[in-house]
Structure formats: structure tokens, C-alpha cells
Amino acid sequence: MNAIEVNALTKYYGDHLAVNDISFSVKKGEIFGFLGPNGAGKTTTQRMLTTLLKPTSGQILINGHDIAHDAYPAKRVMGLVPEESCVYTELSAWDNLMFTSSLYLVSRSERADRARHLLETFDLLEKKDVKVEKFSKGMRRRLSIAMAIIHKPTLLFLDEPTPGLDAQSARDILGLIRQLNAEGTTVFLTTHLIEEANQLCDRVAIINNGKIAKIDTPENLKLSFQRVQSVEVSIKPNDHNYGEALGKLSGATSLVKMGDKWRLYTEDPSLLLPAIMKFAEESNISIVSLNTLAPSLEDVFLEITGKPVGAVKQEPNHKKPQKRGMGE
Amino acid sequence: MMQMTIQRLKNEFSQAWTVIVKDIRVYYLRPGMIMFGFLMPFFMFFSFSVRRQMEAGDGLARLLALTIFFTAAAAGPFIIPTERRVRTYDRLLAAPMSLITLLLGKIAVGAFFAIAVSTVALTAGLLIFKVTIAQPGFLALGLLLGSLAFSALGLIFGSIPTNNPGDVQMPSTLLRWGLMFISGVFVPLNEMVPAARIVAYFSPLTYAQDLMNHSVMGSGMINVWLDVAVLLLTSILLLWPSIQLHKRAQVLGN
Numbered sequence: 001m002n003a004i005e006v007n008a009l010t011k012y013y014g015d016h017l018a019v020n021d022i023s024f025s026v027k028k029g030e031i032f033g034f035l036g037p038n039g040a041g042k043t044t045t046q047r048m049l050t051t052l053l054k055p056t057s058g059q060i061l062i063n064g065h066d067i068a069h070d071a072y073p074a075k076r077v078m079g080l081v082p083e084e085s086c087v088y089t090e091l092s093a094w095d096n097l098m099f100t101s102s103l104y105l106v107s108r109s110e111r112a113d114r115a116r117h118l119l120e121t122f123d124l125l126e127k128k129d130v131k132v133e134k135f136s137k138g139m140r141r142r143l144s145i146a147m148a149i150i151h152k153p154t155l156l157f158l159d160e161p162t163p164g165l166d167a168q169s170a171r172d173i174l175g176l177i178r179q180l181n182a183e184g185t186t187v188f189l190t191t192h193l194i195e196e197a198n199q200l201c202d203r204v205a206i207i208n209n210g211k212i213a214k215i216d217t218p219e220n221l222k223l224s225f226q227r228v229q230s231v232e233v234s235i236k237p238n239d240h241n242y243g244e245a246l247g248k249l250s251g252a253t254s255l256v257k258m259g260d261k262w263r264l265y266t267e268d269p270s271l272l273l274p275a276i277m278k279f280a281e282e283s284n285i286s287i288v289s290l291n292t293l294a295p296s297l298e299d300v301f302l303e304i305t306g307k308p309v310g311a312v313k314q315e316p317n318h319k320k321p322q323k324r325g326m327g328e
Numbered sequence: 329m330m331q332m333t334i335q336r337l338k339n340e341f342s343q344a345w346t347v348i349v350k351d352i353r354v355y356y357l358r359p360g361m362i363m364f365g366f367l368m369p370f371f372m373f374f375s376f377s378v379r380r381q382m383e384a385g386d387g388l389a390r391l392l393a394l395t396i397f398f399t400a401a402a403a404g405p406f407i408i409p410t411e412r413r414v415r416t417y418d419r420l421l422a423a424p425m426s427l428i429t430l431l432l433g434k435i436a437v438g439a440f441f442a443i444a445v446s447t448v449a450l451t452a453g454l455l456i457f458k459v460t461i462a463q464p465g466f467l468a469l470g471l472l473l474g475s476l477a478f479s480a481l482g483l484i485f486g487s488i489p490t491n492n493p494g495d496v497q498m499p500s501t502l503l504r505w506g507l508m509f510i511s512g513v514f515v516p517l518n519e520m521v522p523a524a525r526i527v528a529y530f531s532p533l534t535y536a537q538d539l540m541n542h543s544v545m546g547s548g549m550i551n552v553w554l555d556v557a558v559l560l561l562t563s564i565l566l567l568w569p570s571i572q573l574h575k576r577a578q579v580l581g582n
Contacts, residue, residue: 075424086415102346
């Protein structure tokens, strides 16, 4: 039996189609990433899975229970970490945990032990009696996760767990998710951070405009997009004109400036590499570094969603530009 | 099966109590609750009472009706939109308890607040103005039922799908003011023109005021058991619009 089974799920907000007839399943013990650009339908889907939102049509089974008929058995096994750290800032960390454990019917004898253990694990024990309004964003997020798992859920939903956190806090939280998964918790992770999904997830679904575009393991997704291989080159002098000229080389399909490097996308690096070497020699510039790169999950994501992430993309102009991404 | 049902009911009761205790700790001392729930009925009462001659018992009956009405109805429109805004309401909705349990918990939060505030008014009436209570049993019943009924009324406004307490405070305050003027609090039923009296009979506050009159002064215009029945029915019936509004919010995604 799957932890989550979704069949033909659709959600309209008025006339706006937010989620369009999606079907997928999540196996028990898996970390499943739900990846997509802002407004793609990720949070809407997650809110339907966690019973907060009623689907327009379709079916959701949690551990085999249809939540439209009886959400109670599903709610007992679920933990929810919403996008914002939904904690009671007027209460202490300890009181937040006591409240949630009581709400999720953890036995009175176990509450204190579990809360203490979680606060220790999440490095919050020293601040247990401090009001949460004095906590940093990272501490609130850790407390929010602790509140979501105090009843030992077998299925944990996390909505964008790391945005806005400093690097150390984000790393700590990813470590905690891995640890929970190693202990048997199935994790449904909603994120727009591709690298986060790449590092954590056993499988990833990419959702765009309310439709699931691809579901597979991160590595299989990358393999299926070999046409987005790239060559990363750093030149000296790093002149903008030289960079643009690189983009016009034969075999380059698009060009992106990545800090002090230029990334040239290509379907065939073996064709592009000699062209770069020849260009450097003829232009009397030196190559500081030259690397060929397999497609990253980010490349796959861009191909599918057509949404640039971070980098400023420049199209070569020596031939009709071949635009990257389905949506463009 | 029977055992499971009893266990589930016990669980739901315990969860409702958990919500009540949390709300009391988090919200009772918030400025919005103190302003609309605690100070407002006293302001209303004193602004009405200035330069009016009335018996101490009559004044206490009016003050008690005003406090249970204003205070109980203040909780829902303040607490739920605040929780929606900071998203803590999602935690409650996702928890393994029924919507009715959650809403009953929220009604109790408003009712307890109203009982506490009206106890302050009652204590002042007994100690300072030396009022004697004619029917203490009906007073206790009236405070309890009135608080539940008006908290359920406030809950309807709290259930309107919005993240902003200001969106619901305005209409809920308008309704409360309207009811206050038509319900025999400021102008007794026997002094109203017949048309106004007919309108007054449609307001639950009329029955709360009449029950307070029976309790404190020993007499009222309506049968005391009808007052009790109307307040009890109001408490139950006003839960229904809140359930429907919550279901609507689940569809709209608010």
C-alpha cells in the first residue's frame, strides 16, 4: 500500500484552474519532492492532501483511507510543517510542544519526555521556557518541525522548509528531514528549491501550470535531458564581448553568465570544446578553466517549466535562437 | 464499536479543552480582546446610565446582559481571523479532531471570557451597590446560556473566510450595536411601542436581558423558561452557519 495515492485531482478557484487532473503516488518510506515554480499548484496540492482544502474533483488516499469519506485516520498519521512557521509566539517552546502533543492525543505520561527529547535534538532545550516571539526564524522553523512530529507521524508534509533561513539553519533542517526519513517517516516535500530536492528526494514530481510534467528520480530526470549538457568556461580577460562571442560558437544553443564564468548549453560538448579552444587561440585570450557539465536538476526544471532560476540568460544571435523550456 | 465511540468522544472533549486553554493563555490579554470584550460593555453601560435614575438591581441586570453579550461575541471575530492570518489555524484544522469539536472549543473560549467579565460586574453589584439576587439559579443559567449563545453569534463572524480581523470586526460591531438598541437593554420592553417590541422578540439579547431581570429583580416581561429555551436554541442553531462558513472556506482556500 502506498502512503499517498492521488487520482485525477483537480482544483478550481472560481474560474482559475489551479491543479489540473493530476495523479501520482508516494511510496511508504520515501522522500517525495513536489517541485515547481511559484504559482504552479504545489501548495494547493499539499493543502488538499492535508485536508485543509477541498478538491473540486478527484480522490486522495492516505494509507488507503479516502480522506473525502473520513479524514480522521489520515489526520492521526500526518504531521504538517506549513510554509510559515506557524507557532504561538506568545507561548514558550515548551508550551507550544505541550499544546500540540495534547492536540494530537499523545499520552500524558509521554508528552514531557518527547518534548524534552525533541528540544534537545533541535538544539532548543536551553530556550525551552523562552517565549517564541524572541526566537530567530531558524529557531521558529525548528520548533515548527518539532511540533509537527511530536506525535511520531508516519507521513510528514513539509511546505518550503528552508527559504529565508541562513545556510547553517537550512543545513540543519535538511539533516533533520533525512534523519526522520531514516527512522521510517515518509516525507512529502513541497519546494521550489531545486538543489534541496536534488539532495533530499528519492523521487521528484515537477508540476507546472497545475499539471505534473515529470515524475522520476532526480538522476533519471537528468539522464532524460542529455540535450541540456553544458560547458562552463572561465576566460581572461573576462570581457563581456568575448563572452557574447562564445555564445555564437558553433554548437552552442544558449549562453548564461554564471559569476566570473560563462555557461554554454549544447547538445554535443565534443563539438563545442574544440570551437572554444580555437576561439581562445584566435582571440588571444587565455582559458582559466574549462569544464563539461552533465544536466543538473535545475536544467531539467528549466527545460520543463521555462522559468529562469537566478541566472541571466543570453541567447546566441548567430542563428535563430533555440529557446530553452516548454513554457517560453 | 461502542467503546471506540466513547473513546473518540473522550478524545474530542480533551482536544476541545486543549484549544480552550491555549486560547485563554494566548488571546485573553490581547488589546483587541480587552478593548472589545472587557471595556466596551462597561463603556456602553456607563454612557447610557449617566443622568438616568434607576434601581441598583435594574442597573446590574442591564450591565450583566451587556457584558455577556458584548464580551462573548467579541472572541470569535478576533481570535479566528488572527489565527488564520498567522496560519496557526491550519494546525487546528489539520489536527485529528472534528470541525464541530474545534468550533465548540472556540465557543467555550468566548463564553468563559464573558462569564469571567460578568462575574466582575456581578461582584461589583453585590459588594458596592449591595444588590440582592432574587433567583441565583436562573442567574447562573442565564450567564451560562447567554454566554454560549452570544459566543456562537460571534463565531459566525469569525468563520467568515478572511485573514484580517478588521474585516469582520466592523460588521460584527454593527450587528451588536443594532441588537443592543432593539433588545430592551436601554429601553425596557414594556416601554417600547408595539412595532418595536415585535422586532425585539426576534433578538436573542431580548431574552438574555429578560432572564437577567428575572434573576436579579425577580420579574420580567417574558416567561422565564421561554428565555432559557430561546437562549439554549440560539446556542445550538448559531453553530450551523459557522460550520457552513468553514466548509465554504475549505472550498475557497482561505
